[in-house]
Amino acid sequence: MSQKLPPSFYLREDVLQISKDLLGKYLITNFDQKVTVGKIVETEAYRAPDDKACHAHLNRFTERTKIMFEAGGTAYIYLCYGIHHLFNIVTAPKGMAHAVLIRAVEPVENVNVMLQRRKFEKLKYNLTAGPGTLTKAFGISKKQNGINLLDKKSPIWIEDRGEIVLEKNIIASPRVGVAYAEECALWDWRFRVKESKWTSRAK
DNA sequence: AAGAGGATGAACT
DNA sequence: GTTCATCCTCTTG
Numbered sequence: 001m002s003q004k005l006p007p008s009f010y011l012r013e014d015v016l017q018i019s020k021d022l023l024g025k026y027l028i029t030n031f032d033q034k035v036t037v038g039k040i041v042e043t044e045a046y047r048a049p050d051d052k053a054c055h056a057h058l059n060r061f062t063e064r065t066k067i068m069f070e071a072g073g074t075a076y077i078y079l080c081y082g083i084h085h086l087f088n089i090v091t092a093p094k095g096m097a098h099a100v101l102i103r104a105v106e107p108v109e110n111v112n113v114m115l116q117r118r119k120f121e122k123l124k125y126n127l128t129a130g131p132g133t134l135t136k137a138f139g140i141s142k143k144q145n146g147i148n149l150l151d152k153k154s155p156i157w158i159e160d161r162g163e164i165v166l167e168k169n170i171i172a173s174p175r176v177g178v179a180y181a182e183e184c185a186l187w188d189w190r191f192r193v194k195e196s197k198w199t200s201r202a203k
Numbered sequence: 204a205a206g207a208g209g210a211t212g213a214a215c216t
Numbered sequence: 217g218t219t220c221a222t223c224c225t226c227t228t229g
Contacts, residue, residue: 060226063226064225064226078224078225079225081212082221086210101210103210132212176210177209177210180209
C-alpha cells in the first residue's frame with residue numbers, strides 16, 4: 001500500500017500538524033531514471049507572518065519568498081550558505097506562506113545511488129541526516145524550486161505507505177540555526193522520530 | 204553598485 | 217569546539 005499524498009494533506013492551515021504528519025511518510029525522487037526513496041524522520045515548521053525565523057516573516061514578499069505563498073504541495077528550494085540546497089514543502093492554501101523543511105530521512109531504496117551522489121564508500125548514519133545532505137543524496141537542487149509535487153511529471157513527490165508515527169514517538173525541540181529569531185527561536189517546531197538513528201544530531 | 208550574512212556540513216584541532 | 221567553504225538574496229546608498 002503506497003499512495004501519493006493528496007492535495008488536501010498540504011492545504012491544511014496547521015503547519016505544525018503537517019510537520020508531524022510528514023514523519024513516517026516517504027520522500028521519493030526520480031532523476032536520470034534513478035528512483036531514490038527515503039522515510040522522513042525529521043522536519044521543521046516555518047510559518048509567516050508571525051514566525052521571525054521564516055523567510056516570509058511579516059509576509060515579506062520578494063523574488064525568493066514568493067514561492068512560499070504558493071498553494072500547499074509546492075517545492076520551495078533555496079541555497080543556504082552558498083553551498084547547501086534546502087528542501088521545503090509549502091503548505092496551506094495559496095496566499096499563506098507556510099512551509100515544512102525536510103531535515104532528515106532514513107535511506108530505503110536505491111541506497112547505492114545515494115552513496116554515489118554523496119561520494120561515500122559505505123553506508124553511514126550521516127548519509128541523509130541534515131537538510132543539506134539529504135538533498136545531495138536525493139539529487140534535489142534549486143532547479144526544482146517552485147515545482148508542484150502533485151504534478152504527474154514531478155521528479156519529487158511524497159508517498160504514504162501506511163505507517164503512522166504516534167505522538168508519543170515524536171520529539172519536539174527548538175529549531176536549529178535560527179538564534180537570530182529571538183523568542184521564536186524557543187518554539188518547539190522541530191520534530192523527529194524518537195527511536196530513529198537517522199536524524200541529525202540530537203539537542 | 205556593493206556588502207553582509209545566512210533554516211549548514213565537514214574537516215580540522 | 218572551531219573554522220571555513222562559497223554564493224545568492226536582500227538591504228542600503
